[in-house]
Amino acid sequence: MKIPQMIAAEFRRLTASPMSIVALIALMCVPVLYGGLYLWANQNPYANLDRIPAAIVVDDTGADVDGKTVNYGDQVADQLIEDGSFQWHRVAAGSATSGVDDSKYDFSITFPSDFSSALASASGKSPHRAVVTLTTNDTNSYLASTIGTQAAEKIRTSIVKQVNEEAAQQFLVGLADIRSNLVKAVDGADKLVDGAASAQSGASQLADGIASAQTGATQLADGNAQLASGSQQLASKLGELSAGAQQVSDGAAKVAAGNDQLAGKANEAGYAAAKLAADAPAAGQKLIDDLKARGDVDPTVIDRVQAAVTDIDTVVQKGNGDIQTAVGQVNQLAAGADQVASGAAQVADGSQQAQSGASQLASGAATAATGSAQLRDGLGTLHDGSTKLRDGLTTLHDGTAQLRDGLTDGVAKIPDNSPALQKKQASTIADPVNLKNDSITSAGTYGAGLAPFFVALAGWIGIYALFLIVKPVSRRAITALHSPVKITLAGWLTPGLLGAVQMIGLFAIVSGALGFGIHNPLGMYGLMALASVTFAAIILALNVWLGSVGQFLGLVLMVLQLVTAGGTFPWQTLPGPLASLHHVLPMSYAVDGIRQLMYGGNPATAWADAGVLALWMLIALLVAAIGVTRMTHFRTLRDLRPSLIG
Template sequence: MKILALIRTELKRLTATPLARLALVALMTVPLLYGGMYLWANQNPYAKLDHIPAAIVNTDAGARDADGNAVNYGDKVTKQLVDGKDFDWHVVSQSQADKGLRDETYNFVFSIPTRFSSDLTSASTTDPTPAKIGLTTNDTTSYLSSTIADQAGKTIRATVTAEVGKTAAKTLLVGLNDVRDNLKTAASGAGDLASGAATLKSGLGSAQVGAKSLASGTAQLSSGAATLDDGLQTLKSSTAALPQATSQLASGLDTLKAQTASLPSDAATLASGAQQVAAGNKALDTAVSGGVSTADQAVSALPAQLAAAQKAQQQAFDAVSAQAGLTADQKAAVQQVLDAASTSTATTLTTTAKTTQAQLTALQQQTERLQDGSAQVSAGASRLSASAPALVNGIAQLDAGADQLNSKTPALTNGIASAAAGSASLASGARSAAAGASSLSSGLSKLDAGASSLASGATKLSTGLDDGVKQIPATTATSRDRQAAAIADPVSVKDSSIASAGNYGAGLAPFFISLAAWIGMYALFLIIKPISKRAVTAVKAPGRITLAGWLTPAVLGLVQMLALFAIVRFALGFDVVNPVPMIGLMVLASVTFAAIIMTLNVWLGSVGQFLGLVLMLIQLVTAGGTFPWQTLPGPLAALHFALPMSYAVDAIRQLMYGGNIAGAWSDAGVLALWLLGALLLSLVAVRRMTRNRTMRDLRPSLIG
């Protein structure tokens, strides 16, 4: 029987009944579900840390920095954490945080104490105290809660340290810059001092010459003092009558002050009366203007009123004539009389009205002139009333001055007498000044020597200060900010990678792909017969029987690995640098694991199946899929190099991340050796079966 026929026979057996087909499909999907779902669940958990609830309790009361500015680092840290959205932060009270941590509302809590800012700023005081941030965790939410919270705490500490360090460094740099400016000012002052010392030395020579001139001048001063004494005696006699004159002036001003005391009130009364007269004249002018206007209107309306009266008279006459039965001649005679009387009356009324109108117009012109004159009088009286107090005050001040002059005159005359007496003392003092000028000349000689030393020392001081200024670099606000940032964070780590997984899920993928390949083979051998007993009996070709027993699960493993690669690459979206070699390596790992598990089953039966499970558990630990294998204990680290899954994990990593291709080939070679060794052991076992068979070997069974 050929190998393909043996494979078809085994596959036909596996799909002979609905239950068998269901079992095959279920076991084929085991590695897909295991690898795919686990990698899906852990695809990138660090990208969803913002879903982890955490609490911040900020009770920081703030503080004052070295410049006296109010700072609150607790608020800054809280805002930075909330704005960063690294976690699902909740700013709560201490009681809410404690309750939330107990009932697992929050995974961990950061507590910022009241003295947080005070402790941070205490470094510049005589009692520095390190600041503390409390961290409380609850591992019942997840065993990684403490680890994640610790990492977050380190990040906060680094951020706060950099911020405070930058502030401190900036303060130091500002102070250093101030020192430089002050040194520069001091150097300039020292230069001025040296220049001044030289000028002083030069001036001292002139001062010596001046001292000699001073001695000569004091002699002349003595002579002048005598002349001054004569003049003062003459002035004393001339001012003898001055007190009597000032007394008379004060008396006259007192009289003037008394006579003008009532001037403000009289001027105010005059202004008030003038205002009343002006108001009366204004009212009169208004009344006259109203009368003129009324007269004009009456004269204008008089013709119309006369015409109306004549019309009414004519109508009444016509009615009376009709009632009386007057003849035409009688009516004409009466009409003539009435017309004459009406005309005479109208003429008289018109003449009277016009005469009255002309008289009122003349009266209006006179009242207007009267109003203007009274207004001018009122204005003048008001100005007089306003100026009167100032005039009276001026007279009072002049009187007070005269009184003071009168009171001071005796002192003036006494002073002149004292000056005359002091002129003698002045002459004596001038002689003493001549002697002092001689002593001054001697002292100036000594001062000249001291000025020379001062000039030399000032020059050295100026030079030293200039050197000090040069040793302190000049800075600006921008450069100090950069320097402070460099001091606060002097080292930065530049990330680079020759091969990168990309995220957490991709980092686990090689391990779980290899593990899924082993689990897939282990599950398939629950229903696949490692070696066909019938083929052993019917076909005496151990090599073909062994290959057929291995190729059946190998083909199914190929299907599993292709499907798993599609899930990893397309469904989960993990990047694969070398897709085709990676597929080949996955298939190689699957068929190698198939050969190993088949060998265990062929040699040991059910015990071998159990050992396949044990071997998988051992490789879970030794393959180095999660932590580096170097962290393993010694015996387990030795097994890392002995078992095949380690090489499968390493090779998939190299191919998936774009690492060392040569290393992947080396790992593939080790897997190929495991494959070849397992097949050879299976071949040896099949050869033994061909010599020792029983009827039970011919009985078909679903699980072998």
């Protein structure tokens, strides 16, 4: 009996009655129903999120921002409803809580009463974070809760972007205002530099003028000292005159000649005193006017100088009057030399008065000398102060120049941006990174992403289901033939061919009815068929060696591969032992190979996956052939017992 004959005999058995045909058709449809229905249900769930009911609660009472009343909670809620990502329902807090609890809503988003004020607090003295409350109920749907969490995070990111953009806009506008004010400050600093230069020049002139006044005051002090000395000598001479008054009365003739000489001297003294009295007021006033013309001289100094000059002038005028009186008397004495004898007593009195006046003149001259010395010393102090003022104004001028240069540098470092550019900069600062998804390959949709896993799983389930009615090996062939290889190949090819037909139907559903894009259709179907026949070889070997127990282990192996194949989550997330099995079990390579061919991945990887599947198939066939060889030569009690399955 040839292999095709054994296969044909098995097909005749499977189609021997209408119920057998129905059972075969039903089992052939298992992969199509399992894989097709599951992938159809999950074809593109993210496109239907707008069907998920969700509640929005806005308790926000608003806040005042820059004199305007804003309500960020209302704004965000309106944006969410307009966006329509979910089936949003704006309700009260109580309705949202009860709605999530009784599954009316999958989740709810709540904006509390202080939401706007918290966002606005970022620019105040007590900034604090705003709170958005996400309420979920995993009894509604765990994935719905997960999606709600992702939606809340997206809302949070959107709010953060908006707040950051407004804050950046305010910062940039403030920076522009600072630049404008700095420009004005630079202009003011220029004027300040010019003013400091003018003040410095004036202070230099003042110092020079005070130095000149100090020189004049020194000369005045020296002149007053000489006047005091001369007036003292005059007083001494008049004393001698008074002492000799009696001798004058006795020697009138001699006195007349002496009086002529005395009159000449007295006239010279009177002329000097008159000139001093005439010049003193003008000199003092000129000194006061010069001090006032300097502008920055301390008024108390000017007052002191004024008082001293006035005292000096008073003394000088009084002394001049006394001198002029004395001179007149001397002249009278000279003119009335003939009357000297008769008026000796009057001459004695006049000489005493002259002596007294000369003493007063000497005293006044001494006072004038002292005042002029004080004036000289005061002008010296004033000169020192004006020198310090000049030096201080020089330092001020240098400082204002540095201030101007620093402000100019500051203006140059602050960019002069237009309002449009400021708005664009604020948007960039708020959201500086734009994620560009540069996919080497792309599944396209969620369903297409799951397709490789469920195609491979459906292939295993389809083969497993076929072995419920397909006999692993022919008992007649084992009895009649002693060719284990032929029996093994016939037992494998029967479910293998049916499995390949199952993959045709499943491939048609995936590429046609569901419309998933397939980069390499021929290669993908080839790998699907290879996976199916490999699974057939594995389940065949289990059945040959263990019978119904092997059939059950095929179910256990399916469950094990379901969790290790990495079809939904990356296999790296598996616990250590399961992650190790990922690299061993065949379904992992079937899933990976189908991904490579369906999404347009690396062909070399797909060939490597196909090689691993082929190796699994050859090893399984070898193990099955060894089991069939044992069965052709030996019989055991297990071989004679009826199987629990089939």
